[in-house]
Amino acid sequence: MNQKNLLNPDWVSIGHLQDIAPLGCRRVKRPQGVKGGEVAVFRAEGDRIYAVLDACPHKGGPLSQGLVFGARVACPLHNWTFDLSSGQVQSPDQGCVQTFSVKVENEEIFLDRNELMNPDAFLQVH
Amino acid sequence: MQNLEKPKLVMIGNGMAGVRCLEELFKLSPDLYDVTVFGAEPHPNYNRIALSPVLAGEQSLDEIILNPLSWYEEHRISLHLGFEATRVDRSERVVYAKNQQGQEVQARYDRLIVATGSMPFMLPLEGVNLQGVLAYRDIADTLAMIEAAKHYQNAVVIGGGLLGLEAANGLMKRGMKVTVIHVAPWLMERQLDPVAGALLEKSLVQRGLQFKIGAHTDKLIGNEKGRVCQVALKGGDEMIDADLVVMAVGIRPNTALAQSMRLHCDRGIVVSDTMQSVTDPKIYALGECASHRGVVYGLVAPLFEQGKVLANHLAQMGIARYTGSITSTKLKVTGIDLFSAGEFMGLSASAISNAHDLAQDQEVEEIVLSDPHEGVYKKLVIKNDRLIGACLFGDTVDGSWYFKLLREGTHVAEIRDKLMFGESNLGDVGHEGHSKAQSMRDEDEVCGCNGVNKGAICKAIKEKGLFTLEEVRKHTKASASCGSCTGLVEQILMFTSGGDYSSTPKKKAICGCTDVSHQEVRDAIKAQRLIAMGSVFETLAWRTPNGCQTCRPAINYYLLSTWPKLAQDDPQSRYINERSHANIQKDGTYSVIPRMWAGETNSGELRRIADVVDKYKIPTVKVTGGQRIDLLGVKKEDLVNVWKDIGMPSGHAYAKALRTVKTCVGSEWCRFGTQDSTQMGKDLERALWRMYAPHKVKLAVSGCPRNCAEAGIKDVGIIGVDSGWEIYIAGNGGIKTEVAQFFVKLKTAQEVLEYSGAFLQLYREEGWYLERTCHYVSRVGMEFVREKILNEPQTRQALWERLKFSLDGEPDPWFEFEKAKVDLRQFTPVEIQ
Numbered sequence: 001m002n003q004k005n006l007l008n009p010d011w012v013s014i015g016h017l018q019d020i021a022p023l024g025c026r027r028v029k030r031p032q033g034v035k036g037g038e039v040a041v042f043r044a045e046g047d048r049i050y051a052v053l054d055a056c057p058h059k060g061g062p063l064s065q066g067l068v069f070g071a072r073v074a075c076p077l078h079n080w081t082f083d084l085s086s087g088q089v090q091s092p093d094q095g096c097v098q099t100f101s102v103k104v105e106n107e108e109i110f111l112d113r114n115e116l117m118n119p120d121a122f123l124q125v126h
Numbered sequence: 127m128q129n130l131e132k133p134k135l136v137m138i139g140n141g142m143a144g145v146r147c148l149e150e151l152f153k154l155s156p157d158l159y160d161v162t163v164f165g166a167e168p169h170p171n172y173n174r175i176a177l178s179p180v181l182a183g184e185q186s187l188d189e190i191i192l193n194p195l196s197w198y199e200e201h202r203i204s205l206h207l208g209f210e211a212t213r214v215d216r217s218e219r220v221v222y223a224k225n226q227q228g229q230e231v232q233a234r235y236d237r238l239i240v241a242t243g244s245m246p247f248m249l250p251l252e253g254v255n256l257q258g259v260l261a262y263r264d265i266a267d268t269l270a271m272i273e274a275a276k277h278y279q280n281a282v283v284i285g286g287g288l289l290g291l292e293a294a295n296g297l298m299k300r301g302m303k304v305t306v307i308h309v310a311p312w313l314m315e316r317q318l319d320p321v322a323g324a325l326l327e328k329s330l331v332q333r334g335l336q337f338k339i340g341a342h343t344d345k346l347i348g349n350e351k352g353r354v355c356q357v358a359l360k361g362g363d364e365m366i367d368a369d370l371v372v373m374a375v376g377i378r379p380n381t382a383l384a385q386s387m388r389l390h391c392d393r394g395i396v397v398s399d400t401m402q403s404v405t406d407p408k409i410y411a412l413g414e415c416a417s418h419r420g421v422v423y424g425l426v427a428p429l430f431e432q433g434k435v436l437a438n439h440l441a442q443m444g445i446a447r448y449t450g451s452i453t454s455t456k457l458k459v460t461g462i463d464l465f466s467a468g469e470f471m472g473l474s475a476s477a478i479s480n481a482h483d484l485a486q487d488q489e490v491e492e493i494v495l496s497d498p499h500e501g502v503y504k505k506l507v508i509k510n511d512r513l514i515g516a517c518l519f520g521d522t523v524d525g526s527w528y529f530k531l532l533r534e535g536t537h538v539a540e541i542r543d544k545l546m547f548g549e550s551n552l553g554d555v556g557h558e559g560h561s562k563a564q565s566m567r568d569e570d571e572v573c574g575c576n577g578v579n580k581g582a583i584c585k586a587i588k589e590k591g592l593f594t595l596e597e598v599r600k601h602t603k604a605s606a607s608c609g610s611c612t613g614l615v616e617q618i619l620m621f622t623s624g625g626d627y628s629s630t631p632k633k634k635a636i637c638g639c640t641d642v643s644h645q646e647v648r649d650a651i652k653a654q655r656l657i658a659m660g661s662v663f664e665t666l667a668w669r670t671p672n673g674c675q676t677c678r679p680a681i682n683y684y685l686l687s688t689w690p691k692l693a694q695d696d697p698q699s700r701y702i703n704e705r706s707h708a709n710i711q712k713d714g715t716y717s718v719i720p721r722m723w724a725g726e727t728n729s730g731e732l733r734r735i736a737d738v739v740d741k742y743k744i745p746t747v748k749v750t751g752g753q754r755i756d757l758l759g760v761k762k763e764d765l766v767n768v769w770k771d772i773g774m775p776s777g778h779a780y781a782k783a784l785r786t787v788k789t790c791v792g793s794e795w796c797r798f799g800t801q802d803s804t805q806m807g808k809d810l811e812r813a814l815w816r817m818y819a820p821h822k823v824k825l826a827v828s829g830c831p832r833n834c835a836e837a838g839i840k841d842v843g844i845i846g847v848d849s850g851w852e853i854y855i856a857g858n859g860g861i862k863t864e865v866a867q868f869f870v871k872l873k874t875a876q877e878v879l880e881y882s883g884a885f886l887q888l889y890r891e892e893g894w895y896l897e898r899t900c901h902y903v904s905r906v907g908m909e910f911v912r913e914k915i916l917n918e919p920q921t922r923q924a925l926w927e928r929l930k931f932s933l934d935g936e937p938d939p940w941f942e943f944e945k946a947k948v949d950l951r952q953f954t955p956v957e958i959q
Binding site for chain 2: 012014015019020021022023024025026027028029030031038041045046059060061062065066067068069070072074076077079081092111113116
């Protein structure tokens, strides 16, 4: 896909802060027909919002279902713990999960449509 | 702090205890201090315990470095290697140090750690300054010994303690003829009793060492070149040829500098429970130079514990306390199994002068097994039904288990007859087949849950320098899941990291967010009337703003079980299964198990289940072991509708709660049945469902002693007999198969409800989170439970009333969403156009 699009975010609203429980998460489906799996949007400590791919790099566990603490989430399947801002797994496990850009304005949460439309962008950018 | 410049932390000493403390400090607060370290040796921090394997040629020097120079750079530590601190000016707060070339450096400090370790003790013998006379303490000594072994034939080691024997073994392996001179009546007299000491001597003689036991060295004689050539013993004209003499008669806390600084010292630098010197609040001491409550520790695990406490204070957390350690010993001579811990001398304590009045103590008992032919000797010392010491030779496979019993003060009266035969004789399936960690091959699997073999664990221990079970869990995942291989992993840790391994902490912190234990949290919640998670974090000074995945579910449970109807459930502090009220599966779908009272169902329920399976295309339907039906592969989006369409109550198969009450058909149909077990099961299940507990709870009721409902492996098992009901408790069919113990015999169904309920309420109020009833009962002792439930009718009735009060009006989470605080938003993903 076009690299240019990635540099010009196309923000799309996915709801308000109140739509996610404190220390909770909502799953976001990608637009119809786009591959790449769902995105997990977290409301972490201090109402900070993070978005990561809803699949643990270990065995594909849905991170959206994990327990949230600080700015971290523990995968519900085998307890791999991720830093939500960087997507890095906590050592000594190794790996990382794709993170997504998030914008919050007046408690409304936005994701970047271009990013959602480009399941392979992660590999290109990183 | 207004000051832009960071406070300065200076450490004198660059050994294992001090550097571990810095590591702990960086974990808590990486940028708080400018750190300066003075190390007298020219090496970065290395694993001193591993010097023996290096001497024996089993490891190389590179392999034992724990913190490479890059580690110091990474943490911006000003490191002065080869510089010995010569003077400290406490009024100006400056440390002066010098190297061998006479260069001098100085460093100002705001806080100072004295970690000068210990010095080998040299006997003041004639000839002690001859060439070829060494101590055995550091890399330089080890290299000198290796060098000597290349050129010379005969060695004498003075001192038959742990260190001396390891030195002797290493020199022998390098081809020298070694004689050990030992002054006490048996070897390793501080770690072994006389019998085990004699066995050790015998097996070392077989390997080729020679001994002079009970012998005093008179003097060392040199040749014309000024090198030692002979050792003379006292009281005779016996001379032993020796081109190398290693003195291993003990170590002394290195307090010379501390004394020159006028810090108060007894055997070591006297410190408080926060590792602070009692003389100067800016100065701390830890490790082998520190004296805590009159004890100077020389093993690595207590020193690491001290490091952790000190780091906590340096990081300005101020809550940790060091309260002393129990230690255990293991000899690092390959092929010799030896283990001792605690008050292992037992009744023979009077044989050595420094033991207390243990022998006079009437309550001390010994259990001894001795098989001289096989070279096996085991002694267990018991006092007041608790293990207080153990000394093992030849078969140390259960050493870590005994050590655990000892440390935790477990009540052993009930397992006393089996104690000697080890943990594997208690019917613990996780241990069967592993007779000895040492005899396992590298490719043998240790942890069945995570597929970790012995080789991988040994490799991680050696390469990463791991010392504790926790570290091995983190790096290899071994024993990190079900925990049944914990004993085995501890043994491997002992064999690999050697003698000084021991898991010291007497109490276990809940998780990394705190130092307090489960019991302390329970006590605080009750005593201080804490009813919200935030106040627990605040009162107990949690290190994290909202805990972690380990502590939050535990605290949530403690609040709810201590203050029913008062404390608010926090769904975000529950694991996913309890949050979505279904069991997550490996592919992210869920399983649904509706409740079937006592395993009985009917055509209407079965028809609805069948319709749901078709309607929601549920791929697998399975009958469970708890007499219910499991629908597997349900999509999260469908859960709410599946529950509604089935129209049966939640089976709580996903929760730490009452699961099933399994029954046989009983007297209603069975020609052998003596009691109506199905009805009893239904009554119990209706009384107890929705009961959250520290862990899952399973019941069973059989109508006759044939026990078709398998009541013998349940948390509460009930067996109908002609004259009433027999109650068994604390059974377990899981990881650790445990046969339920007979508790009481009752006449009426009403009594069965009351006694079962009271026991479960006791467990709910006192059990630690994720502790099954069998673990709870073994922790507090069956006697305690009997006392509360059987001997105190008022306590029993009060417990039963409290349980009924807690469960009254509790919602069914599959239908009463609001009351059960089920967040329905979780079931529907957000759609983007």
